[in-house]
Amino acid sequence: MLRKPIFLAALLSMGVLAACAVEKGPSSYSPSGVKADHPALSEAEKLTPCFECHKEATPELYTEWYQSGHGLDSVRCFQCHGTYENMKRVPDEAVCSVCHSGEFHRKPAGTSCWQCHPEHSFSAHK
Amino acid sequence: MGLSRREFIKRTAALTAASCAGVSLTLPQAEEAQAFDADEWVRGSCRLCGVGCRVELGVKNGRPVALRGVPDSKTNFGYLCMKGMLFYKLMGHPDRLTKPxxxxxxxxxxxxxxxxxxxxxxxxxxxxxxxxxxxxxxxxxxxxxxxxxxxxxxxxxxxxxxxxxxxEGNPRLCMASAVGGYLTSFGADEPIGSYADIEQATCFFLIGSNMAEAHPVLFRRVMRRKLDNKDAVKVINADPRISPTSRVADLHLQFEPGTDLALLNAMAYVIIEEGLYDEKFIGQYTTFRMGKKEEVSFEEYRSFLRDYTPERAAAICKGNITPDKIRTAARWFAKSNATMSMWTMGINQRKRGVWANNLIHNLHIITGQLMKPGADSFSLTGQPNACGGVREGGGLCHILPGxxxxxxxxxxxxxxxxxxxxxxxxxxxxxxxxxxxxxxxxxxxxxxxxxxxxxxxxxxxxxxxxxxxxxxxxxxxxxxxxxxxxxxxxxxxxxxxxxxxxxxxxxxxxxxxxxxxxxxxxxxxxxxxxxxxxxxxxxxxxxxxxxxxxxxxxxxxxxxxxxxxxxxxxxxxxxxxxTKGRDNDLRGATYRVLRQRPDGVQWPAPTEEWALKGGTYKKFVRGMDPLADEHAKDEKPYQFYGPAHPDKKLWIWLRPHKGPEEMPDAEFPFYLSTGRVIDQWHTASMTGRIPELMRANPYAYVEVNPRDAKRLGISPGDMILVESRRGRNLLPAKVYEGPVEGMVFVYWYDQHEDRLINRVTKDAFDPGSKEPEFKICACRIKRVSGPKVLKPYLASITT
Missing domain, CATH: 3.40.50.740 (Rossmann fold)
Structure with missing residues (x-):
């Protein structure tokens, strides 16, 4: 299927900007496990690491991630958000517990990880 | 340079076929919702690299549904990389072989x-x-x-x-030179220290290792140590290629492939000439060697090093190496409270891999950067059981178990x-x-x-x-x-x-x-x-x-x-x-003990009582290593009882600079080196079947330095013929400020005949360790066309 590049870029920007609006909201509780509405990708486009497009589509998010501990240690987008078919705009919190099991079980009840550790930059505490 | 990423996508999208046949990369949509709903969690180790991350497999109705890290494990403290998170998906994979x-x-x-x-x-x-x-x-x-x-x-x-x-076994291809180095320098195989030294080190010397991608969970500990102690901890990254590992470096030494022996000798020269060596440690625990039976003096060693002044070494190493950078690296290494070196295939997969290992060990021995917390000369291993199964269990042609x-x-x-x-x-x-x-x-x-x-x-x-x-x-x-x-x-x-x-x-x-x-x-x-x-x-x-x-x-x-x-x-x-009576005494590490421990046992562990405490964090130190006490010949705190050195001393080797077997020339003017990416592992037979991982790195690229690309008219995604005297590949280009100018770098996991880079590499090997020189050979590159649609590829079997 041929695709017009400008259309693709526009779709990417729209989809991700919508996602940003939720992810980057004020320090309110963010729900987890919110399914994403990523624009359709061709099979070949699916063979591109997420950050390669998001470097341009959402440069601020990309930079936050790239400069974070996750970025330095090559924790990829799909590890938290899933990949195309099962992608979550806001990840299931359980995914944090894969690596941060101790912290996950110690955090106060009713709070999300990213209330204290801002998503993508993952600084120590907000 | 060249095309932006967006332009590249435009170009490849325009070429995109409707489907990508050959490899199934489809994911079931509801899979993640079930991921953590497990009946039981069973402990084990990660299947992939040599770090040994401890994991728990979630099982529901007899089926694997998730993996998670074990927080009380001293190897990974609960952290996992993407491969460790996802390898459970291989257990029920439809491609599994199920019948003879x-x-x-x-x-x-x-x-x-x-x-x-x-x-x-x-x-x-x-x-x-x-x-x-x-x-x-x-x-x-x-x-x-x-x-x-x-x-x-x-x-x-x-x-x-x-x-x-x-x-024999494939560890011959990856760590035989490290074995040779440990045996000839320390008299005993395998590292003296442990990962726990990372949290004590104040200088890291990372050479010939892209540990950010090859050992990511261990790299996290180095990264965390650096980020938490920005000024107090120095990181030196020495490698012909700038890699993700370089991102934490204070000093990046980028030299031409195969010149690291000169660099290491030059660092030793600076340490000796500036009086930064540990005279007492050298006097008590070491000898200098030209050959196994040829002992020489300190003065002869000093004289030998005069061929490796920083000025001479910089001229050999080229790249970004300057005499000042060599001096800085040597001073940081020697003056640090505790220096830890780590390396992998960039050092081992060399015609003179054992010598390169010896020269790293030399730096630690002459400065006394050994035995104390945070100081160690630590070879990283690529596979999960190369050490335990093959080095210790008798898996090579010249060694028996123990x-x-x-x-x-x-x-x-x-x-x-x-x-x-x-x-x-x-x-x-x-x-x-x-x-x-x-x-x-x-x-x-x-x-x-x-x-x-x-x-x-x-x-x-x-x-x-x-x-x-x-x-x-x-x-x-x-x-x-x-x-x-x-x-x-x-x-x-x-x-x-x-x-x-x-x-x-x-x-x-x-x-x-x-x-x-x-x-x-x-x-x-x-x-x-x-x-x-x-x-x-x-x-x-x-x-x-x-x-x-x-x-x-x-x-x-x-x-x-x-x-x-x-x-x-x-x-x-x-x-x-x-293992009874051997340096890798594992008698205490019974299944009963191993099941009780969150993170296994470090040998020597001659008794269950010792093993239940975790075993030995640092070898050769009296009070820490039970065999150091058992074999003690005197009152000194360190006892080098290894089986290969009858004098029970550490050997400082005089090893001259020696280049690779095959150097670039007019016909094949580029260095070719190969390596790994984080999402794939070894030959991709496993990681290639995990859609998330295959998508992240679906096929190998050839990395070309931007200045070489400009000179040859190569843009990102262009198809490049990479050719040596042995074979050829046709690979998409990644124009990247990674490899030093005059060098190209290819990922070796891809199974496709056009991209199987070991068709191009050279089979010269180290005369001591017999480990091949995968890391260096001569090649030429040529732009063949613009971007092409490529398909991920995995070998199949026909019945």
């Missing part, structure tokens, strides 16, 4: 046969080769991914049963006595090392070979040459594996094996740490644990050859239930008998 497959001729299609038929064929063919051509016409080629119990039993049957030392040399009569007879077989049964002559073994295959000298859990058809250097041998009709080749590979394509008999967590056994990771993985789920179809396969094969071999000694090799294991009892019985024999 056989074909008489390699031109035929495979047909499914029963296990009885398969084992009879394997026994008959090996017996025929032995009877007709002698014991050395058969061979075993194993893996640093096999469990220790598996490697131990294979080599026992080959040596004690079939009377050949033709026992770090015993084949050629030493006393040690060989010890093993024969412990196995209860006649003395003289194990040949005194070491077998073929890996490159000699596959050369012998090419020459028709080997008539039957068993390849277990590895894919030499892809992973050997100059692969086309050796694939010709493997394709010979007069070679009977058995392959035991979980998936089709480039090597099963050349096999006569393919036997399906149980995967990690589908069987029980021990992995020993980089830091002398043995960890147990407990069977949690059943293997698919008729797949079987290797220990069962070897036992049953050996019993049939004994009948075919009418040789009761072969049966004797497996007699202690006959009748044992295969999932738990059998591996435990093998582990008990190996640890209680074969």
């Amino acid at each position: 497959l056989y074909r008489k001729s390699k031109k035929d299609k495979f047909k499914e046969i029963s296990w009885d038929e398969a084992l009879d064929i394997a026994a008959r063919e090996f017996a025929k080769a032995v009877k007709t051509h002698g014991s050395d016409s058969v061979a075993y080629y194993g893996s640093g991914q096999a469990l220790t119990e598996e490697t131990y039993l294979f080599q026992k049957v080959m040596r004690g049963g079939l009377r050949t030392n033709n026992v 770090h015993r040399l084949v050629k030493k009569d006393k040690l060989r007879h010890q093993v024969e006595d412990l196995w209860g077989i006649p003395r003289g049964r194990i040949p005194a002559k070491p077998g073929y090392h890996t490159m000699a073994m596959f050369t012998a295959v090419n020459q028709g000298k080997i008539k039957a070979i068993w390849i277990n859990c590895t894919s030499p058809a892809q992973s050997l250097p100059n692969a086309d040459l050796y694939r010709k041998g493997m394709a010979r009709e007069d070679l009977f080749m058995v392959v035991t594996d979980i998936f089709p590979t480039k090597t099963t394509e050349l096999a006569n008999l393919v036997l399906p094996t149980a995967f990690h967590f589908e069987k029980t056994g021990v992995y020993g990771c980089t830091e002398r740490r043995s960890q147990l993985t407990w069977k949690a789920v059943d293997p698919p179809g008729e797949a079987k644990p290797e220990v069962w396969i070897v036992r049953e094969w050996a019993l049939r071999l004994a009948k075919e050859l009418d040789d009761p000694v072969i049966a004797k090799c497996v007699a202690p294991f006959v009748g044992k239930e295969e999932q738990y009892e059998l591996p435990e019985a093998i582990w008990n024999e190996y640890t209680q008998k074969l």
